[in-house]
Amino acid sequence: MSDHITKAYDEDLAVLKTMLAQMGGLVEQQLDDAIDALSRRDTSLADRVIQNDEKVDVLEHQIEEKAILTIAKRQPMARDLREIMVAIRVSSDLERIGDLAKNTAKRTHAMSDQLPRKLMAGVTRMGRLAQEELKNILDAYGHSDATKALEVWRSDEDLDALYNSIFRELLTYMMEDPRNISLCTHLLFGAKNMERIGDHATNIAENIHYLVHGKPLAEGRAKKDITSTMSVEPGQHSED
Amino acid sequence: MNAPFQSIVTPASPRIMAERPMKIAAKDVNIYYGDKHAIKNLSIDIPDRAVSAFIGPSGCGKSTFLRAINRMNDTIPTCRVTGNITIDGRDIYDRDIDVVQLRAKVGMVFQKPNPFPKSIFENVAYGPRIHGMSQNKTDLEEIVVSSLKKAGLFEEVKDRLNAPGTGLSGGQQQRLCIARAIAVNPQVILMDEPCSALDPIATAKIEELIDELRQNYCIVIVTHSMQQAARVSQLTAFFHLGTLVEFGDTDEVFTAPQEKRTQDYITGRFG
Ligand SMILES: Nc1ncnc2c1ncn2[C@@H]1O[C@H](COP(=O)(O)OP(=O)(O)OP(=O)(O)O)[C@@H](O)[C@H]1O
Ligand SMILES: [Mg+2]
Numbered sequence: 289m290s291d292h293i294t295k296a297y298d299e300d301l302a303v304l305k306t307m308l309a310q311m312g313g314l315v316e317q318q319l320d321d322a323i324d325a326l327s328r329r330d331t332s333l334a335d336r337v338i339q340n341d342e343k344v345d346v347l348e349h350q351i352e353e354k355a356i357l358t359i360a361k362r363q364p365m366a367r368d369l370r371e372i373m374v375a376i377r378v379s380s381d382l383e384r385i386g387d388l389a390k391n392t393a394k395r396t397h398a399m400s401d402q403l404p405r406k407l408m409a410g411v412t413r414m415g416r417l418a419q420e421e422l423k424n425i426l427d428a429y430g431h432s433d434a435t436k437a438l439e440v441w442r443s444d445e446d447l448d449a450l451y452n453s454i455f456r457e458l459l460t461y462m463m464e465d466p467r468n469i470s471l472c473t474h475l476l477f478g479a480k481n482m483e484r485i486g487d488h489a490t491n492i493a494e495n496i497h498y499l500v501h502g503k504p505l506a507e508g509r510a511k512k513d514i515t516s517t518m519s520v521e522p523g524q525h526s527e528d
Numbered sequence: 529m530n531a532p533f534q535s536i537v538t539p540a541s542p543r544i545m546a547e548r549p550m551k552i553a554a555k556d557v558n559i560y561y562g563d564k565h566a567i568k569n570l571s572i573d574i575p576d577r578a579v580s581a582f583i584g585p586s587g588c589g590k591s592t593f594l595r596a597i598n599r600m601n602d603t604i605p606t607c608r609v610t611g612n613i614t615i616d617g618r619d620i621y622d623r624d625i626d627v628v629q630l631r632a633k634v635g636m637v638f639q640k641p642n643p644f645p646k647s648i649f650e651n652v653a654y655g656p657r658i659h660g661m662s663q664n665k666t667d668l669e670e671i672v673v674s675s676l677k678k679a680g681l682f683e684e685v686k687d688r689l690n691a692p693g694t695g696l697s698g699g700q701q702q703r704l705c706i707a708r709a710i711a712v713n714p715q716v717i718l719m720d721e722p723c724s725a726l727d728p729i730a731t732a733k734i735e736e737l738i739d740e741l742r743q744n745y746c747i748v749i750v751t752h753s754m755q756q757a758a759r760v761s762q763l764t765a766f767f768h769l770g771t772l773v774e775f776g777d778t779d780e781v782f783t784a785p786q787e788k789r790t791q792d793y794i795t796g797r798f799g
Contacts, residue, residue: 292796363755365782365794502784 584767635709641701643693699730
């Protein structure tokens with residue numbers, strides 16, 4: 289987009305975009321560390337993630353302040369206005385993703401050696417998928433690329449599908465031996481966190497669409513989370 | 529790509545049009561000052577009981593087109609208007625149109641408040657008197673008082689109706705001019721940058737007034753303040769180099785305009 293007549297206005301918007309890139313990078317790192325910590329049961333890394341969450345919160349506040357100040361000073365219109373509104377919304381989604389990473393890291397302390405490799409692998413796989421989704425959506429946002437955002441929006445289905453199968457697996461495992469319940473519940477929350485990170489990524493995708501086209505994405509994608517009605521009978525085993 | 533994603537809002541024609549009857553229709557209007565082609569093939573439908581804002585860079589023809597709506601351009605010798613402009617379906621450039629009547633029906637408020645060098649009362653009474661709208665003095669007084677009230681000025685001037693209109697503050701003078709326009713019972717009110725000489729408080733009062741007046745009138749306002757256009761109007765027309773680039777719901781024009789030129793202008797990118 290061409291430049292504003294007032295150079296300082298371009299600068300305001302550029303600073304905002306830089307702050308968001310910074311926040312996005314930080315949240316990506318947090319998620320990466322949280323997944324590493326959980327899968328390797330690295331409690332000191334987990335603690336670092338928990339501590340660093342404050343940095344994410346601080347950045348969100350700074351972005352909000354910068355956005356409000358820019359609105360007050362420039363009285364933005366049209367795409368500029370959308371740019372700023374979307375920056376506020378994206379920063380709030382990123383902050384939530386940061387919280388979910390922190391919550392996942394916290395569960396590292398509850399992990400033990402007894403955990404079957406396969407179960408952890410499933411959750412880790414979800415984590416990597418969520419990470420990829422986050423990376424792709426941040427790329428799309430950085431380039432204001434609505435087409436790519438739409439791809440990410442669609443790809444969230446995979447994460448939902450994986451969540452459904454892990455949910456069933458964990459449930460089955462808990463049925464088999466009640467001593468697994470505590471551990472599995474933590475893993476279940478971990479998996480749920482990754483699923484919700486995907487949801488925040490789709491929020492960001494919708495905002496990118498709005499930023500570029502000035503209209504909301506009209507049709508909602510059918511949510512494929514079927515776990516709210518899922519049950520496993522005793523003796524029933526997961527498919528594989 | 530057969531994307532299943534459609535926008536909720538299809539801004540093909542302004543939403544507001546469907547809700548309100550049309551008042552002014554211009555079709556293929558061209559306006560010249562001698563050789564200068566100031567308005568080029570302009571067509572627009574302006575609804576009743578709504579505020580339509582005209583925005584655009586200086587010299588793009590907003591005032592020129594506005595003046596064509598009550599034939600104020602007739603007073604400029606070099607000015608020539610072609611095409612068709614109707615109000616309630618009647619061609620206002622028809623031979624048998626009485627221009628004085630037309631200008632009563634289509635009132636105008638200018639950038640600089642221009643009260644007559646007469647009393648406040650006389651400023652408002654002048655129009656109704658020459659149009660024979662009152663039978664006696666009581667009638668006339670009633671018209672003056674109600675017009676001043678509608679213009680939100682009465683309370684401030686009721687004790688000095690015989691003082692000269694030119695002795696009022698700029699904002700008061702502008703409201704006096706609006707009262708003067710209202711007094712002859714117009715249907716359309718044209719305003720050419722009515723607040724550009726006013727401070728924020730006086731501006732807010734005029735904007736409040738415009739918002740009330742739109743219940744009963746068709747209002748067209750030219751303004752250089754994007755914020756003002758966004759605040760007071762339901763429809764916004766963007767003019768550029770004598771053409772109408774975009775005309776749509778104000779809410780959309782200022783959040784997601786259709787045309788790049790509109791976007792560039794309202795976001796301050798016009799070089
Ligand atoms: N009386 C006139 N004689 C000759 N040219 C004129 C006359 N009035 C306006 N013009 C020209 O017609 C064009 C449109 O002028 P107009 O006053 O309608 O613009 P505008 O959009 O109202 O601008 P502004 O925002 O500065 O008031 C300009 O190029 C102007 O120079
Ligand atoms: Mg003008």
